Amino acid sequence: MMDDLFPETRTRQVLAPGAVVLGGFAKANAPALLQAIEDVLKQAPLRRYKTARGGQLAAAMTACGRYGWVSDGRGYRYDELDPLTGRAWPTMPLIFQSLAVRAAQEAGYKQFMPQSGLINRYAPGAGMGLHQDCDEQVVEAPIISVSLGLSAIFQWGGATRNAPCRKVPLHHGDVVVWGGPSRHNFHGIMPIKPGPAVAGLGWRYNLTFRTVR
Numbered sequence: 001m002m003d004d005l006f007p008e009t010r011t012r013q014v015l016a017p018g019a020v021v022l023g024g025f026a027k028a029n030a031p032a033l034l035q036a037i038e039d040v041l042k043q044a045p046l047r048r049y050k051t052a053r054g055g056q057l058a059a060a061m062t063a064c065g066r067y068g069w070v071s072d073g074r075g076y077r078y079d080e081l082d083p084l085t086g087r088a089w090p091t092m093p094l095i096f097q098s099l100a101v102r103a104a105q106e107a108g109y110k111q112f113m114p115q116s117g118l119i120n121r122y123a124p125g126a127g128m129g130l131h132q133d134c135d136e137q138v139v140e141a142p143i144i145s146v147s148l149g150l151s152a153i154f155q156w157g158g159a160t161r162n163a164p165c166r167k168v169p170l171h172h173g174d175v176v177v178w179g180g181p182s183r184h185n186f187h188g189i190m191p192i193k194p195g196p197a198v199a200g201l202g203w204r205y206n207l208t209f210r211t212v213r
Helices: 027-043 094-106
Strands: 013-016 019-022 060-065 068-072 075-079 116-122 128-131 143-149 152-156 166-170 175-178 187-189 204-210
Touching (some): 027 116, 027 204, 094 116, 094 175, 094 204
Antiparallel strands (some): 068 075, 116 204, 152 187
């Protein structure tokens, strides 16, 4: 069943112990976040990584901060160098860092400091299957996920892949924070549906912030 959630009334929704949706939390900062994304892309362009099995991820992505997440024939991992440019990833914009810290604090995680900011761009039709985030060594830190642009349906599962999933609409400016007992819950994004541009975007940006090591 899809949760009947509306951006104007949904300010906080608990998904599970340690996991919460902060409706519209980033909306006021969206113009600054979008400008920061453009600044990062000038230094580290979006790319679609290949998977270890030879496929290709549906979302285009890049990163900023000390670590970026990469995928190739060697598998999935964090790296301090951008494989596309051979250089260090762009410095994380201050607006990214401050928003991530504030969202973590709002969700009850007081000591969070992001080392990696991942940028995913989902064109209409692109999604991401159910998966766990297990590549980070610091599992005590939460994950902060920010939605910008087109709306998406977030699939929130449990500790196993076959656990029941909730379908949670995410809109422009929404933030999801999960950690603690929910840190390794399965989650994903259903294929993005086309729609009128939101904040000038005909796609969805997803920013995720993590502590890696």
